[in-house]
Amino acid sequence: MLPATSERQQKATVRPSRTSRTEHLLEMSRAALQVSLLLLAALGSAGAANDQEHGGEETPHSPEKGPGHSHWSYEELQHWGMDYPFCADTMQSPINIDTAKTIFSPQLRPIQLSGYSLPANERLKLRNNGHTVVLQLPESLALTGGYAQQYRAVQLHLHWGSPSGPGSEHTVNGHRFAAEIHVVHYNTKYSNFKEAMVHPDGLAVLGAFLEVGPRENPYYQEILEHLYKIEGEDKEVLVPGFNIAGLLPANLKHYFHYNGSLTTPPCYQTVKWTVFNQTMLLSPEQMSMLENSLRNDNGNPLQNNYRPAQDLHGRRVLASFQTTLMSTKQLPPGSESAVAGEGHSTSSFHAGDVLAVLFGVLFAITALAFLLYIYKHRSQNTRLDSPTKSKVIYTAASTENTA
């Protein structure tokens, strides 16, 4: 009916089918939601913006040194800064990730793991170092995507709580998860881990949260089943190789990224952190094995080996995906893993999508009513105008690259 249409749609070779129109509408709805939520966020957080960004008073740097012993413990967290000055500096880890304050950065590509699948005849050293359990990794494991430079794996270790409380290091919107895995890598432009760990771009650590789920996780079992052999500090055992990638989420696209530090002394501020949005699930028995198998140097149970969240001191936290303003912190832990499969929690994206569509439709109806109103108003004044010849063209505001 409109001859002009085909000319205007030069780029689209085929008229949009009904389904692709629906898809388009969904896209627009999502965009509309994002705009609305951004506005709401701007209004809502205007007052509270300052507290995390410019963390009030500075942590005083204590001038006098401590006893100088190189020993540290999680019972004496507040002393770390005396023996290891970096621990009191301003780019420390872990942090609380406030998802509403993260910056969406589309240029953050999916993390790519190479050489992570190890044959069973390759033996790996598993060690209780008195602070955690460490699995030494061969240098064949590498990060080949998601970071601008190449990084090689060195070791992985875990942080956990106790039967009476969770023990992840990072928290998300104030929520502490049951446990956390860290896979430590060093930049291949340095000759080894020791040299790399003192340079600002030296280390890359992948972090993922562990939660309790219904099934046994076969990958974590490859570590947990050996813990009883290394109960005491400095004990070690050789374990068969397995697919190390199975210890990390299947979804390597959705993560948070920030500049931080080692979470134990000497707290070097040389870590480019990746914290995955998808969580890993362990059975209740497995979580209990993690929490109850090891002892520290005092012979006490090795538990609660996590450092609390450190001040951001104005640092930015990037997100590789668009976080909605929906907060899951009010939900009971585990309820977001209701749709877990294969030991992977796919968490909160579904609820977000439904809301997006809902808001989008509301937005569309409002827009339509507005357009209708304008049209009626116009046709009352100028009856000659063809209804299809509206001169007002509304386009969705671009929401790209709000970062």
Ligand SMILES: *[C@@H]1O[C@H](CO)[C@@H](O)[C@H](O)[C@H]1NC(C)=O
């Ligand atoms: C991390 O530090 C590097 C080097 O100073 C900087 O280029 C980069 O933007 C920082 N990343 C973030 C997320 O702030």
Ligand SMILES: *[C@@H]1O[C@H](CO)[C@@H](O)[C@H](O)[C@H]1NC(C)=O
């Ligand atoms: C994942 O991202 C969603 C959306 O921002 C957020 O609600 C949820 O808490 C995040 N979970 C983790 C483990 O990062």
